[in-house]
Amino acid sequence: MKPSPLTAMSASLISCHSCHLLCKAVSAAKGLAAVCPRCGARLHSRKPNSIARTWALVIAAFIFYIPANVLPITKVISFGKAQADTIMSGVIYFVKSGSWPIALVIFVASVFVPLLKLFLLTFLLISVQRKSQWRPKDRTRLYRITEAVGRWSMTDIYVVTILVALVKLGSLATIEAGPGAIFFAGVVIITIFAAMSFDPRLIWDAQEPNNERRKQP
Amino acid sequence: MANNLDVLVQSIISACCPVIKKNTGFVRMKDLKFLIACHECDLLHLRRPLPPDGTARCIRCGAVLYKRKRNSLNRVLALTVTGLVLFIIANAYPFLTFRLEAQVQETNLITGVIELYRQGMWIVAGVVLLTTIVMPLLELSGMLFVLVPLKMRRQPWKLALLFRSVRSFRPWGMMEVFMIGILVAAVKLVKMAQIIPGMALYAFMILIFILAASAAALDPHIIWKTLD
Numbered sequence: 001m002k003p004s005p006l007t008a009m010s011a012s013l014i015s016c017h018s019c020h021l022l023c024k025a026v027s028a029a030k031g032l033a034a035v036c037p038r039c040g041a042r043l044h045s046r047k048p049n050s051i052a053r054t055w056a057l058v059i060a061a062f063i064f065y066i067p068a069n070v071l072p073i074t075k076v077i078s079f080g081k082a083q084a085d086t087i088m089s090g091v092i093y094f095v096k097s098g099s100w101p102i103a104l105v106i107f108v109a110s111v112f113v114p115l116l117k118l119f120l121l122t123f124l125l126i127s128v129q130r131k132s133q134w135r136p137k138d139r140t141r142l143y144r145i146t147e148a149v150g151r152w153s154m155t156d157i158y159v160v161t162i163l164v165a166l167v168k169l170g171s172l173a174t175i176e177a178g179p180g181a182i183f184f185a186g187v188v189i190i191t192i193f194a195a196m197s198f199d200p201r202l203i204w205d206a207q208e209p210n211n212e213r214r215k216q217p
Numbered sequence: 218m219a220n221n222l223d224v225l226v227q228s229i230i231s232a233c234c235p236v237i238k239k240n241t242g243f244v245r246m247k248d249l250k251f252l253i254a255c256h257e258c259d260l261l262h263l264r265r266p267l268p269p270d271g272t273a274r275c276i277r278c279g280a281v282l283y284k285r286k287r288n289s290l291n292r293v294l295a296l297t298v299t300g301l302v303l304f305i306i307a308n309a310y311p312f313l314t315f316r317l318e319a320q321v322q323e324t325n326l327i328t329g330v331i332e333l334y335r336q337g338m339w340i341v342a343g344v345v346l347l348t349t350i351v352m353p354l355l356e357l358s359g360m361l362f363v364l365v366p367l368k369m370r371r372q373p374w375k376l377a378l379l380f381r382s383v384r385s386f387r388p389w390g391m392m393e394v395f396m397i398g399i400l401v402a403a404v405k406l407v408k409m410a411q412i413i414p415g416m417a418l419y420a421f422m423i424l425i426f427i428l429a430a431s432a433a434a435l436d437p438h439i440i441w442k443t444l445d
Contacts, residue, residue: 005277006261008254013261015254018381019441020283022249022261038444039377094404102404105397140257140278151391154348158398159405161329161345164336166315166406168322173409177338185344192388204258204278 009201010208014043047199051125057194058121064186065114072178074160079171084178087111087156109155110184117153117191120146121198131206143200150195153188157181250445255280289436294364296431300357303424308350311415313399315406326350326417353390353428359383360431363440372443380440387432393425 008015012025014034018041025045026034034043047053072084085093087110094103120142127139160177167175253264255275267273267285275282286292308326315322327350333342363380366373373379403412 007259008261009259011261013249013252013254015256015259017256018384019437019444020253020256021441022252022254024249038441039381041381097408099404102401105401109397136258137278140280143257144280151388151394152397154344154391154394155397155401157341157345158349158395159401160341161333162313162324162399162402163405164332165324165329166313166322166402166412168332169317169320172317172320176336177333177341181338181341185341189344196388200257200278201259204260 009045014045016041046201050197050199053197054125054194057190058118061118061187061190064183068180068183068187071180073180075176075178078173109152113149113153114187114191117146117150121194128202136203136207139203140200146195150192157185253282283438284436286434286436289434289439290364292434293431296427297357297360300424300427303420306420307417307424310417312417314413314415315410317410348389348391349395352386353392356383356386356390377444396425
């Protein structure tokens with residue numbers, strides 16, 4: 001049998017998530033949270049309720065993703081006529097007008113990245129719950145991807161912000177934000193929180209040969 | 218349980234670093250400072266001195282454990298001061314100007330936020346305000362409050378809380394993403410009207426690089442160590 005790798009948890013140590021100081025896991029008095037003696041951040045061996053929280057946020061983001069794509073994100077009002085645009089219709093507009101690179105940027109940032117992130121997190125959650133032994137290093141990499149790409153989905157929200165600020169020509173042309181923008185901003189923020197609440201150390205906990213959790217203080 | 222911990226930690230300390238081997242007995246706080254757990258897989262490592270600009274990675278999952286930066290605090294302080302000046306310019310001067318024949322629409326960085334708020338999109342307005350103005354400002358000014366006293370050899374006010382907050386603000390500043398947004402919006406409007414970049418836009422672009430450089434120059438461990 002492989003010797004168990006020495007993790008902070010198996011040595012009854014807790015690594016402070018903020019300043020990385022290792023602290024002895026001592027049982028805190030009831031009702032009192034253990035805090036890092038150096039920086040004062042709350043100590044926990046693993047992110048609290050990581051799986052349940054991440055699931056809740058992922059499901060919420062999946063639900064928000066639908067209105068974010070179906071409802072209009074911008075409304076162009078020109079000579080009293082309103083034209084509503086969704087995210088996809090914006091992409092199609094750029095493809096038709098020949099601005100391929102811009103169409104690609106919007107498609108990747110607004111459609112592909114949020115979905116990729118949600119599916120990756122779902123996969124990671126299921127694999128952790130099944131105590132999967134499959135390629136932990138690569139799964140940790142996938143987690144890093146979900147953390148790094150999330151912010152780029154804000155692009156479309158910023159495009160709307162700038163369009164709304166610039167195009168105010170009264171009856172000639174005005175651009176307004178549509179309800180889709182609220183849901184889309186929701187998707188981006190919720191998925192960022194979801195990635196933050198997932199604890200990649202859970203991937204590695206399943207790799208310990210005798211997978212009995214040490215007594216938690 | 219305490220005994221178990223001592224044996225485990227002692228064994229890796231003695232395996233990794235013979236110098237501390239003599240130091241038998243209980244594991245003390247002092248000994249724990251030599252160790253670091255990987256924040257992504259929890260594996261324990263011995264902290265070792267790195268060459269300048271070196272990076273220590275986890276041997277199991279490859280996460281970056283710690284880095285050593287040359288002259289970290291001075292560089293970060295210089296970049297933070299520069300960043301604050303650019304931040305003021307980026308907010309005070311015209312950002313983009315939209316011109317269609319005789320109609321001229323001049324905007325600032327905050328105009329879009331105000332306009333979204335007026336249209337009842339206060340959630341979206343709030344998100345944009347936080348990610349492009351409030352968080353970068355808090356991060357820059359927080360760093361200043363941390364670094365200036367340290368440079369004057371004084372204990373900064375509430376250093377632990379302040380630096381912890383500064384670190385948590387970082388992922389929420391999204392100025393570089395805003396830049397992509399500007400690019401897309403400009404391409405969208407360029408056929409319809411003339412888009413004139415203002416002084417603030419240039420300051421904003423430089424600020425993005427300054428923030429990235431400051432993030433790369435910062436060695437947070439130096440600041441945490443002052444609390445020991």
